[in-house]
Amino acid sequence: MMPFTRITIIGLGLIGSSLAHAIRAYLPTVRVTGHDASPQVREIARRIDLCDDITDTAGASVVDADLVILCVPPGGMKAAAMAIADDLPAEAILSETASCQASIIAAIREVLPDVTMVPAHPVAGTENSGPEAGFATLFQNRWCILTPPEGTDPIAIARVEELWKRIGANIEMMDPAHHDLVLAITSHLPHIIAYTIVGTASDLEDVTRSEVIKFSAGGFRDFTRIAASDPTMWRDVFLANKDAVLEMLQRFTEDLTQLQRAIRWGDGEALFDHFSKTRAIRRSIIEQGQDDAAPDFGRHHE
Ligand SMILES: NC(=O)c1ccc[n+]([C@@H]2O[C@H](COP(=O)([O-])OP(=O)(O)OC[C@H]3O[C@@H](n4cnc5c(N)ncnc54)[C@H](O)[C@@H]3O)[C@@H](O)[C@H]2O)c1
Numbered sequence: 001m002m003p004f005t006r007i008t009i010i011g012l013g014l015i016g017s018s019l020a021h022a023i024r025a026y027l028p029t030v031r032v033t034g035h036d037a038s039p040q041v042r043e044i045a046r047r048i049d050l051c052d053d054i055t056d057t058a059g060a061s062v063v064d065a066d067l068v069i070l071c072v073p074p075g076g077m078k079a080a081a082m083a084i085a086d087d088l089p090a091e092a093i094l095s096e097t098a099s100c101q102a103s104i105i106a107a108i109r110e111v112l113p114d115v116t117m118v119p120a121h122p123v124a125g126t127e128n129s130g131p132e133a134g135f136a137t138l139f140q141n142r143w144c145i146l147t148p149p150e151g152t153d154p155i156a157i158a159r160v161e162e163l164w165k166r167i168g169a170n171i172e173m174m175d176p177a178h179h180d181l182v183l184a185i186t187s188h189l190p191h192i193i194a195y196t197i198v199g200t201a202s203d204l205e206d207v208t209r210s211e212v213i214k215f216s217a218g219g220f221r222d223f224t225r226i227a228a229s230d231p232t233m234w235r236d237v238f239l240a241n242k243d244a245v246l247e248m249l250q251r252f253t254e255d256l257t258q259l260q261r262a263i264r265w266g267d268g269e270a271l272f273d274h275f276s277k278t279r280a281i282r283r284s285i286i287e288q289g290q291d292d293a294a295p296d297f298g299r300h301h302e
């Protein structure tokens with residue numbers, strides 16, 4: 001059975017447009033309505049025929065929806081929820097795709113205290129943003145983490161789970177605070193490290209910009225892809241997931257200091273042991289078949 005018949009997507013950037021493409025490709029009988037706060041984005045979305053209908057106001061986009069998915073940057077989630085508060089049907093389910101969850105759920109709850117909420121964070125993306133960056137296969141064989149607040153109607157959870165399965169995702173359930181801790185190490189820390197290393201390299205006076213570009217074919221190039229990720233979204237992620245990110249950064253800094261000491265004191269054994277452990281981690285990720293998507297998706301769309 002179709003989990004939903006009328007889905008509204010608010011925020012038509014990378015994730016919102018990918019969802020629209022995926023729902024129309026894999027659940028073609030579902031009616032997809034879209035809205036974005038930006039008139040330019042709405043114009044592009046209409047031109048590329050992204051949804052069955054694009055509305056100029058948030059309220060009009062939700063009046064007959066049975067599922068509304070907020071796909072705006074984390075810092076815009078509360079405003080997006082506020083904009084639909086008067087028009088959201090009582091029986092509609094609200095979802096959102098934010099990269100961090102606990103503080104976003106709390107902010108939405110302030111505006112919509114009684115709504116049935118099933119947040120769903122797809123662990124899939126690229127460094128690109130905007131309505132033309134999306135593609136239908138983005139979520140294929142990728143994790144989607146559901147973080148429903150305690151006491152959420154199990155039928156609502158099952159319907160959202162079914163939707164994500166139909167567009168190709170694998171489902172995991174997590175408590176929102178645990179989700180934020182896990183993502184802080186697996187996604188948010190790599191981004192802050194990439195933003196730092198690329199910034200440091202370009203700041204170095206004796207490494208000219210042209211040399212950075214010229215010699216960036218190796219490891220540095222992978223960092224530049226991540227460091228090209230959307231500045232608004234990532235500013236919001238670090239502010240909204242402050243505690244978990246600071247906790248992970250503290251751990252990371254301590255581990256970095258240990259490696260720094262090993263280099264300073266010529267402790268080759270410590271370095272070799274550490275690098276052997278990390279090589280084993282990479283190999284086990286590949287064995288589990290989770291290696292394929294992220295870097296490739298980015299490169300297809302460069
Ligand atoms: N980019 C990724 O890799 C990725 C992956 C998984 C989840 N996410 C999460 O999904 C959400 C969307 O990310 P994205 O990469 O699609 O961003 P994006 O920048 O590509 O698109 C966001 C869109 O939201 C619109 N918007 C902003 N505030 C709005 C509001 N109040 N009402 C209506 N529209 C509004 C913007 O105009 C923009 O078009 C974020 O919360 C992000 O954390 C991102």
Ligand SMILES: O=C(O)C(=O)C[C@]1(C(=O)O)C=C[C@@H](O)C=C1
Pocket residue numbers: 098099122123124125126127186187188226229294295298
């Ligand atoms: O592959 C990328 O470009 C991504 O950064 C995707 C990525 C990640 O860190 O894995 C980024 C943020 C999301 O919340 C989920 C996925």
